[in-house]
Amino acid sequence: MAKLTPKDIDSKIAAGLDESGDWIKVGMSTCGMAAGAGEVFSTLQQEAKKRNLGVRIKKCGCQGMCYAEPLVEVHCAGLPDVVYGRVDKETAIKILEKHISAKTLVNDNIYEVRTKRQA
Amino acid sequence: METDRKIILLADTEQSQQDKLRDFYTSFFNQIKDKGLEDSVALVRASDIGIYGKGFAVKIFPRGIVYTGVKESDIGAIIDASVKGQGTVERLLFSEEPKQIRIVLRNCGVIDPESIDEYIACRGYGALKKILSGMDPAGVIEEMKKSGLRGRGGAGYPTWMKWKFTRESQGDRKYVICNADEGDPGAYMDRSVLEGDPHSVIEGLIIAGYAIGAGSGYMYIRAEYPLAVERVKKAIEQAYECGLLGKNILGTDFSFDIDIRLGAGAFVCGEETALIASIEGKRGTPRPRPPYPSVSGLWGKPTAINNVETLANVPYIILEGGDKFALIGTEKSKGTKVFALTGKVRNSGLVEVPMGITLREIVFDIGGGMLGDKPIKAVQTGGPSGGVIPVDQLDTPVDYENLQKLGSIMGSGGMIVMDESDCIVDIAKFYLGFCVEESCGKCAPCRIGGYQMLNLLNGIVEGSGSLEDLDKLRRVALAMQRASLCALGQTAANPVMSTLRYFEHEYREHIVNRKCRSHKCRSLMTYSIIQDKCKRCRVCVINCPVNAIEGDREKGFFIDVSKCVKCGKCFEVCKFQAIAKE
Numbered sequence: 016m017a018k019l020t021p022k023d024i025d026s027k028i029a030a031g032l033d034e035s036g037d038w039i040k041v042g043m044s045t046c047g048m049a050a051g052a053g054e055v056f057s058t059l060q061q062e063a064k065k066r067n068l069g070v071r072i073k074k075c076g077c078q079g080m081c082y083a084e085p086l087v088e089v090h091c092a093g094l095p096d097v098v099y100g101r102v103d104k105e106t107a108i109k110i111l112e113k114h115i116s117a118k119t120l121v122n123d124n125i126y127e128v129r130t131k132r133q134a
Numbered sequence: 135m136e137t138d139r140k141i142i143l144l145a146d147t148e149q150s151q152q153d154k155l156r157d158f159y160t161s162f163f164n165q166i167k168d169k170g171l172e173d174s175v176a177l178v179r180a181s182d183i184g185i186y187g188k189g190f191a192v193k194i195f196p197r198g199i200v201y202t203g204v205k206e207s208d209i210g211a212i213i214d215a216s217v218k219g220q221g222t223v224e225r226l227l228f229s230e231e232p233k234q235i236r237i238v239l240r241n242c243g244v245i246d247p248e249s250i251d252e253y254i255a256c257r258g259y260g261a262l263k264k265i266l267s268g269m270d271p272a273g274v275i276e277e278m279k280k281s282g283l284r285g286r287g288g289a290g291y292p293t294w295m296k297w298k299f300t301r302e303s304q305g306d307r308k309y310v311i312c313n314a315d316e317g318d319p320g321a322y323m324d325r326s327v328l329e330g331d332p333h334s335v336i337e338g339l340i341i342a343g344y345a346i347g348a349g350s351g352y353m354y355i356r357a358e359y360p361l362a363v364e365r366v367k368k369a370i371e372q373a374y375e376c377g378l379l380g381k382n383i384l385g386t387d388f389s390f391d392i393d394i395r396l397g398a399g400a401f402v403c404g405e406e407t408a409l410i411a412s413i414e415g416k417r418g419t420p421r422p423r424p425p426y427p428s429v430s431g432l433w434g435k436p437t438a439i440n441n442v443e444t445l446a447n448v449p450y451i452i453l454e455g456g457d458k459f460a461l462i463g464t465e466k467s468k469g470t471k472v473f474a475l476t477g478k479v480r481n482s483g484l485v486e487v488p489m490g491i492t493l494r495e496i497v498f499d500i501g502g503g504m505l506g507d508k509p510i511k512a513v514q515t516g517g518p519s520g521g522v523i524p525v526d527q528l529d530t531p532v533d534y535e536n537l538q539k540l541g542s543i544m545g546s547g548g549m550i551v552m553d554e555s556d557c558i559v560d561i562a563k564f565y566l567g568f569c570v571e572e573s574c575g576k577c578a579p580c581r582i583g584g585y586q587m588l589n590l591l592n593g594i595v596e597g598s599g600s601l602e603d604l605d606k607l608r609r610v611a612l613a614m615q616r617a618s619l620c621a622l623g624q625t626a627a628n629p630v631m632s633t634l635r636y637f638e639h640e641y642r643e644h645i646v647n648r649k650c651r652s653h654k655c656r657s658l659m660t661y662s663i664i665q666d667k668c669k670r671c672r673v674c675v676i677n678c679p680v681n682a683i684e685g686d687r688e689k690g691f692f693i694d695v696s697k698c699v700k701c702g703k704c705f706e707v708c709k710f711q712a713i714a715k716e
Contacts, residue, residue: 018377021384024254024263032245032255042243044329045322045361046483076330078243079234081483083182086243095141095195100181120141125180128143128195 034090037070037115039063042086044077050084051103058107059087063115070115083126089114100126140217141195145180147188147202155179158190158206165209171217182481185228186502201226233500235462237470238323238446239486242330247365250372253333259378261452262337265344266386269452271301274345278448280456282468287313287404287441288519288545289621290467290534293448296438299428300346303436308348311413311432311439312339314355314362315397315404318517319568321548323472324442326484328355328362331446332369336392338445340379341452343390346438350390354409356397367394401518401572405620406431406439408574419574420620441546443472463489467533471544477514477551478505487532494528497551508553512636516545518565518572519625521632522558541632543625557654558637559644562630563591569626580623583614587630595655599645607634653715656700660716661693667712674704674713 083100188202245252278294412418431437467489480502521542570584611627682697
């Protein structure tokens with residue numbers, strides 16, 4: 016990557032975080048990994064590819080709700096952002112099938128719903 | 135595109151039984167159906183919506199209305215007012231300001247920690263750009279002074295003073311060090327910050343370097359955090375590639391390098407002088423201060439050592455201004471503190487709260503209350519250097535001074551919640567044992583004093599203690615506090631002293647009555663069989679490792695106390711709760 020100038024930093028900050036399209040974030044810090052986030056991440060990647068879903072699967076750090084790891088945050092057009100907790104392989108597939116494809120929330124694993132990004 | 139469907143979340147904030155929520159869900163669903171609304175509404179069961187102990191909660195999107203304490207009879211009114219119409223049911227309405235403020239954890243769980251682009255997109259390195267394009271080092275320190283930020287590693291020394299002293303010290307070279315040798319049992323705030331947002335710490339370290347006039351810095355990370363080390367390494371490489379580290383940062387005259395040093399996992403290496411010795415390649419033992427590291431630190435040069443969390447605050451302060459930061463918190467403790475909430479609490483995890491919040495709010499409003507709704511007994515803060523805060527002090531605002539008054543310390547941020555099943559003497563013994571094991575052995579008060587105190591505690595939990603031991607404990611503790619070389623020894627006795635202060639009656643029970651009310655101290659327990667409950671199934675007889683259970687199916691079974699080794703196996707295997715433990 017080329018060296019940045021102060022201007023580059025300004026323009027990158029102005030552009031903001033690219034949160035366009037549908038995406039899924041998996042908490043991949045030690046607390047998440049210990050609870051099985053690695054498996055959830057790879058399941059999501061494989062199954063999304065299999066189903067030809069145009070959803071980005073991303074990594075992120077610990078959100079703080081370590082008791083409910085692995086945490087998966089889902090952003091899907093037309094729905095509020097939802098944080099699912101205690102996600103396993105089956106729930107991961109449910110998230111893809113129900114939340115992303117059918118646009119309905121998955122029961123019993125919701126830990127947080129955000130109408131808009133928290134500051 | 136927003137769908138016109140309303141989303142209704144249902145949650146049981148008592149978290150008693152999933153079945154109850156399912157019944158509630160069913161009746162809610164039926165009423166929606168009766169009113170012919172099932173196509174315009176999506177009804178979902180949630181596990182947790184951040185509200186606790188308030189009965190059933192209903193949250194309706196997109197408006198985000200929250201109702202709590204909802205009974206089945208209220209469902210109709212809610213549907214009419216907020217699902218069909220645009221109104222609310224005032225008496226059930228719930229609103230609360232969020233208790234958590236995210237400054238240190240602002241990016242944790244938001245950005246990809248392995249992507250510098252995402253960090254920059256969240257205003258990352260904006261603070262570095264700001265200082266390099268028009269703030270002199272004195273201005274940076276002035277901003278830090280305004281913020282009132284104090285060290286988050288435990289002692290709470292004002293960061294700006296540390297920086298100012300290091301800046302004013304004479305030396306041809308100066309260093310900054312990030313202390314990421316987090317070793318308190320049950321504390322993992324620094325690990326999460328390094329794993330979730332490594333660039334914020336790196337940016338903080340660069341700014342610290344600029345402020346004190348250092349040309350290089352070290353990240354001292356314990357080797358037990360492999361993922362954190364990997365992510366920090368990657369982050370440093372990215373920063374070099376982008377010209378945010380190295381020569382002529384952002385095209386200015388300022389140059390700064392960062393290197394990683396791994397700690398081999400000695401607790402004492404979190405102490406600054408021991409940490410410096412360890413970086414220099416020497417044995418990690420502390421040395422007397424003064425001279426303080428700000429005068430003579432790494433390789434004899436002026437050095438500023440800051441904790442991970444302290445540094446993660448720095449970019450925010452520079453960007454937002456010290457005044458804004460100082461609005462949060464109490465008079466003498468500004469900003470927020472990250473705590474690792476663990477133990478017998480329902481929602482264990484990381485919380486970032488403004489200084490001045492009470493322990494009760496942390497445990498009950500954020501942590502969701504106690505596991506299994508057992509009564510809370512105490513909260514341990516500050517790890518092995520801290521103390522135990524009893525339940526009647528839970529409403530004390532949390533800041534550096536208040537915790538010290540209570541005989542504990544803020545510490546790095548471990549917070550362990552205890553209920554009645556935790557034996558206070560056992561807890562004190564655990565923390566003291568930790569410090570005895572981690573004592574480097576350089577000075578006698580810590581090396582010998584700790585060992586002697588541990589022996590006394592062992593005697594108490596084994597039933598051979600005497601009341602004089604309590605005085606002895608206090609005397610040795612005082613000697614350790616006064617005469618130990620470093621904070622490890624000076625504070626090692628804190629858990630014992632604070633438990634003696636608030637729970638002396640439990641110590642006395644162990645000594646005088648030979649009883650442990652929490653049934654934790656094995657030597658003080660006796661097992662017996664409750665004949666009325668015993669079904670004479672012989673499972674305990676088969677499982678007893680020392681054949682201490684005698685008798686037959688006709689006469690019943692008995693535990694021979696002289697043979698019993700108090701392993702608790704019979705208690706575990708009995709399906710009829712016919713084993714009594716006292």
